[in-house]
Amino acid sequence: MAEKRGLGRGLSALLGEAAPPPPPPPGSVTEIPIHHIHRFEAQPRARFTPEEMEALTESIRANGVLQPILVRAHPFNADHFELIAGERRWQAAQRAGLHAIPALIRQMTDVEQLEAAIAENVQRESLTPMEEAYGYHSLVERYGRTQAEVAQAMGKSRPHVANAIRLLSLPPEVQGMVSESELSAGHARALLGAPDPLAAAQLVVQRGLSVRETEALVKRLQSDAETGSSPRSSTRAARKDADTQALESDLSAALGLRVEIADRGGQGEVRIHYAALEQLDEICRRLSRR
Numbered sequence: 001m002a003e004k005r006g007l008g009r010g011l012s013a014l015l016g017e018a019a020p021p022p023p024p025p026p027g028s029v030t031e032i033p034i035h036h037i038h039r040f041e042a043q044p045r046a047r048f049t050p051e052e053m054e055a056l057t058e059s060i061r062a063n064g065v066l067q068p069i070l071v072r073a074h075p076f077n078a079d080h081f082e083l084i085a086g087e088r089r090w091q092a093a094q095r096a097g098l099h100a101i102p103a104l105i106r107q108m109t110d111v112e113q114l115e116a117a118i119a120e121n122v123q124r125e126s127l128t129p130m131e132e133a134y135g136y137h138s139l140v141e142r143y144g145r146t147q148a149e150v151a152q153a154m155g156k157s158r159p160h161v162a163n164a165i166r167l168l169s170l171p172p173e174v175q176g177m178v179s180e181s182e183l184s185a186g187h188a189r190a191l192l193g194a195p196d197p198l199a200a201a202q203l204v205v206q207r208g209l210s211v212r213e214t215e216a217l218v219k220r221l222q223s224d225a226e227t228g229s230s231p232r233s234s235t236r237a238a239r240k241d242a243d244t245q246a247l248e249s250d251l252s253a254a255l256g257l258r259v260e261i262a263d264r265g266g267q268g269e270v271r272i273h274y275a276a277l278e279q280l281d282e283i284c285r286r287l288s289r290r
Contacts, residue, residue: 029068031100036080037071037090040117048088056092065093068102070120072113081105084113085120111143115153129185130178133164140165163189174201186211194218195225213245255283 069086083090084106093101108116118127118135127135136154139145147165151158167178167188174197177183182205183191190211194200200221204214244261251259251270257279260271274280 029102029104032071032081032103033100034090034094034098037069037101037103038074038077038080038082039087040083040113048091053088053092053095056088057095060089060092060096060098065089065098065101068104070106070116071103072106072108082113084108084116111139111145114139114143115150119154128179128181129164129167129188130175133167136161137165137168166192171198173198177201177205184211187214190214190218194221196221255286257283 067086067089069089070084071081072084074080074082081103086103090101106116114135118132118139136147136150139150139153140147145153147161148158150156151161154161164185167175167185170178170188170191174183174188174191178185178188183201187201187204187209191197191201191204191214194217200214200217203209203217207213209217244263248259248261251261251272255272258273260273262268262271272283274283
């Protein structure tokens with residue numbers, strides 16, 4: 001029997017049948033077939049703009065993949081790998097028609113893989129505020145990390161992590177506005193205190209309010225809610241206030257003087273402040289078109 005086994009091995013060698021090569025060791029950079037790489041389902045970054053993908057695809061067609069992606073051995077499929085960082089390069093390489101891609105292989109647990117994926121995108125500032133919030137939340141809720149541990153792993157402060165996770169309490173419509181860059185993270189944090197965050201967010205977008213103006217808006221809405229004013233009247237008052245500020249700014253710039261407008265339901269007064277009689281004469285001249 002032993003001789004037969006030896007003969008079998010000899011025939012296999014003669015026929016060119018060789019054992020499959022061993023998998024590359026962890027920590028090495030090697031070319032891996034693209035179809036052997038799988039997306040990490042908990043990948044925090046979900047959106048890539050067509051413009052950046054097209055630019056990267058053209059760069060890879062011309063120069064190849066200059067920076068290896070980061071992968072780990074797939075937990076279920078032998079000779080396959082799971083992506084940790086570099087999904088944009090991996091997708092662009094497929095578009096460019098590459099069959100293999102350079103990859104750095106690491107040994108990582110699920111939680112270490114998620115931390116690495118979030119950290120890589122945070123350092124590149126390529127995550128939207130909502131993607132960052134969902135990533136931190138997943139580490140806390142799914143893997144039992146404390147906010148302090150998440151902050152340490154990400155190189156962020158604990159308040160930064162806590163404020164990011166708080167954004168998940170906003171209505172889905174408002175979260176969508178943040179994901180689409182209609183609202184910044186600063187706007188979103190300010191809206192957390194609004195009695196009706198969606199109505200306030202729509203007003204912020206319509207009027208193009210800054211973060212500071214949004215904070216002032218939310219304070220007014222909170223005050224109106226405490227005094228029993230209806231949300232509709234509060235929103236209407238806030239909308240007038242935003243318009244009023246814009247008109248005051250335009251008039252002040254045109255006259256070179258401080259202008260105040262007091263509007264009360266379509267009625268009110270305009271106050272022009274002057275510091276000398278010459279300025280009053282100029283106002284009268286302009287009003288009388290002389």
